[in-house]
Amino acid sequence: AQTVxxxxxxxxxxxxxxxxxxxxxxxxxxxxxxxxxxxxxxRQMILVIRQEAYKQQNATENRFSVNFQKAAKSFSLKISxxxxxxxxxxxxxxxxxxxxxxxxxxxxxxILTVHP
Amino acid sequence: xTEVTQTPKHLVMGMTNKKSLKCEQHMGHRxxxxxxxxxxxxxxxxxVYSYEKLSINESVPxxxxxxxxxxxxxxxxxxxxQPEDSALYLCASSLDGGFQPQHFGDxxxxxxx
Numbered sequence: 001a002q003t004v005x006x007x008x009x010x011x012x013x014x015x016x017x018x019x020x021x022x023x024x025x026x027x028x029x030x031x032x033x034x035x036x037x038x039x040x041x042x043r044q045m046i047l048v049i050r051q052e053a054y055k056q057q058n059a060t061e062n063r064f065s066v067n068f069q070k071a072a073k074s075f076s077l078k079i080s081x082x083x084x085x086x087x088x089x090x091x092x093x094x095x096x097x098x099x100x101x102x103x104x105x106x107x108x109x110x111i112l113t114v115h116p
Numbered sequence: 117x118t119e120v121t122q123t124p125k126h127l128v129m130g131m132t133n134k135k136s137l138k139c140e141q142h143m144g145h146r147x148x149x150x151x152x153x154x155x156x157x158x159x160x161x162x163x164v165y166s167y168e169k170l171s172i173n174e175s176v177p178x179x180x181x182x183x184x185x186x187x188x189x190x191x192x193x194x195x196x197x198q199p200e201d202s203a204l205y206l207c208a209s210s211l212d213g214g215f216q217p218q219h220f221g222d223x224x225x226x227x228x229x
Contacts, residue, residue: 043222101166
């Protein structure tokens with residue numbers, strides 16, 4: 001069984017500052033992918049960033065980067081230069097090599113509010 | 117722009133009604149998913165179609181009936197729903213159901229009277 005834990009139900013940050021969202025996971029898979037999805041009030045789930053477990057280099061997408069600590073089973077998301085449009089619910093998710101059809105295991109989510 | 121299109125965006129129906137949700141993608145993806153999402157909760161997987169065949173049914177009640185007429189289209193037929201079925205229904209697709217990321221639609225907000 002796979003589990004994903006997001007321990008911060010809500011967070012807030014001032015515009016232009018940096019914020020880090022935490023995610024820990026557990027899996028018995030030898031290869032797996034981790035994802036961060038963003039869901040703004042407009043409802044659409046948007047892929048923010050993806051990390052393959054075999055790659056040691058942390059993934060980066062513009063202002064978004066991850067700190068992937070495989071041994072600690074930790075996958076945190078850092079948002080730099082926060083913008084009002086980053087206000088959303090953020091979900092950490094995991095799928096494993098043997099998981100059927102890319103089935104995702106989601107964390108409970110973190111609501112991020114960016115204040116002007 | 118949303119590459120996965122869901123219609124309608126909002127739906128209000130009585131418990132005796134029959135309605136359908138529609139999902140369409142033109143990215144050539146061969147895996148399509150239905151999720152149910154309650155407020156401030158993660159999505160819960162309902163069904164997965166892979167190459168137009170039902171591959172996963174997460175023990176969803178029979179009042180929800182999925183259909184995949186072709187590789188671009190996914191329907192969810194609704195009948196005799198209960199008030200607890202009120203939720204956001206999300207459709208997603210991925211290239212082949214493996215490690216490729218899922219692309220989500222905007223969802224249909226369903227309210228059962």
